[in-house]
Amino acid sequence: MKVQLLEATEDPEELICTAARNDYYDGYVGDESFEAVMESIDGESIEEKQETLIGHLLDHGHFGPFEHPQVTFAVEGISRSCMAQITRHRHVSFDVQSMRYVSFDDVDPAEVEEGAMVVTPPSAADPDWVGRNQRTGTVDDETVAKREELFQRSVRQSVEDYQELLDLGMPPEDARFVLPIGTKVNMVMSMNARMLMHVADMRAAADAQWEIREMTERVLDLASDWCPITFDYYESEMKNRKNRLAP
Ligand SMILES: Cc1cc2nc3c(=O)[nH]c(=O)nc-3n(C[C@H](O)[C@H](O)[C@H](O)COP(=O)(O)OP(=O)(O)OC[C@H]3O[C@@H](n4cnc5c(N)ncnc54)[C@H](O)[C@@H]3O)c2cc1C
Numbered sequence: 001m002k003v004q005l006l007e008a009t010e011d012p013e014e015l016i017c018t019a020a021r022n023d024y025y026d027g028y029v030g031d032e033s034f035e036a037v038m039e040s041i042d043g044e045s046i047e048e049k050q051e052t053l054i055g056h057l058l059d060h061g062h063f064g065p066f067e068h069p070q071v072t073f074a075v076e077g078i079s080r081s082c083m084a085q086i087t088r089h090r091h092v093s094f095d096v097q098s099m100r101y102v103s104f105d106d107v108d109p110a111e112v113e114e115g116a117m118v119v120t121p122p123s124a125a126d127p128d129w130v131g132r133n134q135r136t137g138t139v140d141d142e143t144v145a146k147r148e149e150l151f152q153r154s155v156r157q158s159v160e161d162y163q164e165l166l167d168l169g170m171p172p173e174d175a176r177f178v179l180p181i182g183t184k185v186n187m188v189m190s191m192n193a194r195m196l197m198h199v200a201d202m203r204a205a206a207d208a209q210w211e212i213r214e215m216t217e218r219v220l221d222l223a224s225d226w227c228p229i230t231f232d233y234y235e236s237e238m239k240n241r242k243n244r245l246a247p
Pocket residue numbers: 088089090091198202203207208209244245246247
């Protein structure tokens with residue numbers, strides 16, 4: 001999979017601090033410099049003052065100001081299973097690649113066995129992989145070789161059948177019914193910083209499925225470049241806490 005930051009609010013932490021200071025400021029933040037708005041906050045420099053205020057907000061659960069900065073990510077090559085999970089988050093906006101308008105008629109089914117078009121889960125080839133609700137623990141090399149062969153045969157067959165149905169004149173919106181849930185999809189998603197923390201609470205957690213966890217970790221890496229004080233604090237003080245109903 002690939003995850004990229006497409007667009008984001010410039011200087012998100014100045015925005016978070018300005019919005020938060022608005023609540024307790026006797027003047028009008030729109031008329032003041034950022035330095036004036038932050039004057040009463042502890043810290044030698046403006047960066048230290050931002051760290052003080054953002055740490056205080058997150059520590060006290062004052063999450064509203066984190067709804068102002070927005071970020072948009074492009075995601076390539078996740079499974080439709082992962083897409084179904086992330087799109088359950090109602091405060092995230094999505095655009096998802098269509099299987100009605102994009103047909104996979106030029107994909108070579110032999111390449112599907114090697115990972116084209118369908119995501120191959122690590123458990124297909126890793127004998128030591130242990131996932132949730134698995135019937136056995138680790139397995140021997142012979143068993144995992146059979147597992148890999150069966151997985152490859154199955155995804156190749158479904159793509160061959162899909163392409164044959166297209167050749168027989170079936171519309172892509174119907175032929176797609178035979179494709180596996182592991183079929184790859186590209187997606188654009190936008191959210192605010194508060195929602196990003198909520199998604200991470202749920203989807204970077206140990207009980208989340210490996211693929212959405214991997215995607216969320218990549219999103220978090222990009223978020224800590226974009227909005228560093230907030231997401232460094234999130235990483236060190238908040239991540240892996242018990243999920244809150246309303247973060
Ligand atoms: C490990 C794991 C396993 C899961 N398994 C399943 C499963 O088997 N089946 C299944 O259907 N789903 C499953 N889910 C999805 C889960 O139930 C949620 O639907 C999904 O994670 C969206 O999160 P959310 O409920 O926090 O809502 P979001 O849409 O992310 O909303 C964020 C917050 O806004 C508030 N909110 C939003 N909408 C409303 C509303 N209408 N009413 C009241 N408050 C609202 C809530 O406080 C909510 O937490 C699973 C999720 C995880 C992480």
